[in-house]
Ligand SMILES: Cc1cc2nc3c(=O)[nH]c(=O)nc-3n(C[C@H](O)[C@H](O)[C@H](O)COP(=O)(O)OP(=O)(O)OC[C@H]3O[C@@H](n4cnc5c(N)ncnc54)[C@H](O)[C@@H]3O)c2cc1C
Ligand code: SF4
């Protein structure tokens with residue numbers, strides 16, 4: 001984002017305060033510094049030179065999950081996510097990023113070490129996830145028998161491999177030939193931490209790995225958003241490729257057509273609540289898709305909960321564990337109140353973090369990915 | 380602010396609840412208007428007692444205290460224009476009681492308006508005041524600005540629901556005004572002294588509100604008119620027919636087109652005015668009223684879309700609610716005003732505003748509450764352009780004068796605060812201001828509570 005673009009966004013904020021209604025970090029403290037309106041004002045002050053980029057300001061800018069809920073709620077359509085990411089880039093360029101954050105990122109991009117650490121006690125409330133914007137729109141979902149690339153991403157590869165297995169099973173049953181590539185991290189954790197160049201490198205790696213004209217299916221909305229944001233990094237040919245890949249990238253929930261499973265789809269007798277991942281809802285604009293998929297399975301009773309973030313936010317949960325857990329506790333409460341047998345979600349990060357919260361609250365409710373629900377429903 | 384004073388504040392509210400970093404102060408330097416002012420500290424009290432101690436300290440040390448709810452005010456009311464501390468109410472955010480027998484709710488001032496609406500709805504009850512900001516505004520802020528929304532025509536504004544208040548006076552004394560009963564004539568009506576006082580006479584720390592039973596049915600319709608006069612005729616005839624709709628909202632052509640560009644709500648782009656009308660109450664009565672309204676609108680030359688389902692009803696409201704967002708996308712800066720005229724003068728006022736817009740070469744969209752004459756002329760501009768800013772200010776001033784000339788008031792909803800302080804004398808006269816000042820001086824001898832507001 002250029003400084004002129006940032007300025008335009010800052011000016012467009014009419015300070016109505018509507019973002020307070022949806023911001024997860026604001027819900028924890030009720031403080032203006034923790035909501036989009038306040039952050040935009042702080043960034044404006046930085047811009048105008050009224051404020052120095054010191055540790056306090058850096059801290060302020062880090063208290064945001066980049067969940068994009070404010071972007072959806074904002075009457076003026078301010079791209080808060082873009083402005084915050086740009087400010088963090090500036091911050092990282094000038095001050096670097098904290099050691100803790102760097103360490104986690106490094107782990108992410110070196111999966112072997114990362115997964116060992118992760119399995120060794122799920123220490124890392126740390127994992128990646130992240131957000132993004134829907135830049136390229138989507139082509140129509142292609143017919144079956146097509147070959148598709150399943151882009152699993154770090155969370156699925158390292159923490160929740162069961163989701164990957166389920167995605168493959170379901171897509172194959174639906175008539176697709178599933179290909180795996182040795183993908184790199186989608187780059188969102190680095191991008192949203194302000195490490196623009198690093199994210200760009202990862203983007204380039206992935207773009208080179210994804211063959212022309214291939215459909216890409218993800219089961220992590222954050223990865224999907226990440227892939228769709230690639231055009232921001234490039235000009236010229238690579239940008240063309242990035243736009244093209246973006247258009248042909250689908251989240252599992254929008255890609256799967258339950259009718260393609262035909263008779264192999266049995267019934268499941270359970271009451272489930274659906275948890276909307278922020279990036280599915282605010283990054284990809286998906287909400288109806290998952291619900292109609294769930295309802296396509298006989299015997300399932302779907303209950304609705306109010307929309308709320310799970311609190312994960314990838315690196316955020318590592319940097320601000322208490323914020324993150326407070327948000328998470330709120331979500332677990334919703335889940336308990338729903339009296340569902342299981343919570344279904346469509347994001348590995350949400351799955352992981354909701355499980356953590358449910359365990360911490362000594363509860364038993366199961367958390368499963370939409371793909372797992374379907375692989376269970378398949379006879 | 381001296382370190383020693385900050386420490387004293389810390390010992391009252393807890394150190395963690397006094398914010399002093401520059402970046403935090405910047406976050407409390409504004410509300411939803413354009414005026415800004417940097418406080419010297421932000422304090423977050425958790426109880427009436429703490430509020431009282433802060434005010435006692437402020438009298439002793441001589442620093443201003445500015446109450447703040449959600450900061451959605453549109454008059455600069457919660458901005459610390461004279462420095463001092465901003466006192467936020469967000470920690471006092473509990474719904475203390477919902478009494479289904481007496482139909483009352485008792486809340487702390489930091490409770491978000493929508494939260495109360497949702498909670499009482501669960502009990503089959505209804506809290507009608509619904510300012511456009513109700514998803515985030517606080518009930519304390521609503522009382523202090525006497526906020527009202529589309530429901531005001533039939534159901535009144537916040538003040539009509541206040542039974543009793545706990546108020547911390549500027550000197551730190553805590554009083555309770557009003558009574559828990561619907562009727563009370565014991566002494567002066569002190570509730571009304573604090574309702575709409577914009578945080579200058581006391582800090583509201585507890586509110587007892589009246590509730591209503593949930594209306595059984597709602598009917599919604601959208602009527603579009605080729606010219607302003609026929610829409611005005613329709614409004615006048617609806618009221619003259621003895622019908623009090625639950626909402627009677629107006630959208631002008633500029634706004635209709637902005638909304639269509641934004642969400643394609645299916646409103647006719649060539650209409651000069653659109654009315655969104657809702658009736659509620661007993662299913663039979665509400666339906667009958669809706670049918671009468673349809674006839675009246677059609678007779679006045681309007682064409683009517685009736686919402687058959689809840690989904691369709693939502694769609695119509697979506698168009699109305701999109702008014703401000705849609706306008707705000709056209710130019711970088713959006714300035715929402717709320718000059719109000721007697722409802723019979725709405726067409727004159729709309730015509731005046733259009734003339735003023737043309738004269739000064741600014742875009743003004745108009746929407747608002749036709750039923751009670753409360754319009755929202757919304758000026759769109761780029762505030763960075765000094766020429767444009769000047770034209771906006773001139774236009775604004777003329778709009779205020781026009782409202783007063785038509786027998787109206789400067790502000791139907793948003794209050795005077797700083798933004799309109801200059802204009803107040805025009806409306807209430809020197810004597811009116813003097814009475815207000817006397818009240819202020821009697822309650823706040825040291826002028827510590829929200830100084831610089833309402834009067835200059
Ligand atoms: C998009 C938008 C739409 C709006 N629509 C409407 C509308 O339809 N109708 C309407 O009336 N207003 C409307 N407003 C204006 C505003 O939302 C209302 O004035 C609201 O009541 C302010 O509540 P708040 O909690 O944000 O108060 P703030 O903005 O924080 O404060 C407003 C005033 O109240 C004082 N105050 C706050 N809390 C207390 C307290 N506990 N004790 C004493 N004083 C206190 C402050 O000092 C200040 O003077 C709108 C604003 C926006 C941004
Ligand atoms: S909702 Fe949008 S315009 Fe309103 S305060 Fe938040 S960022 Fe600004």
Ligand code: SF4
Pocket residue numbers: 022023024025026034035036039063064065066067068069070071080081
């Ligand atoms: S992106 Fe999410 S956490 Fe960040 S300011 Fe917006 S709503 Fe709040």
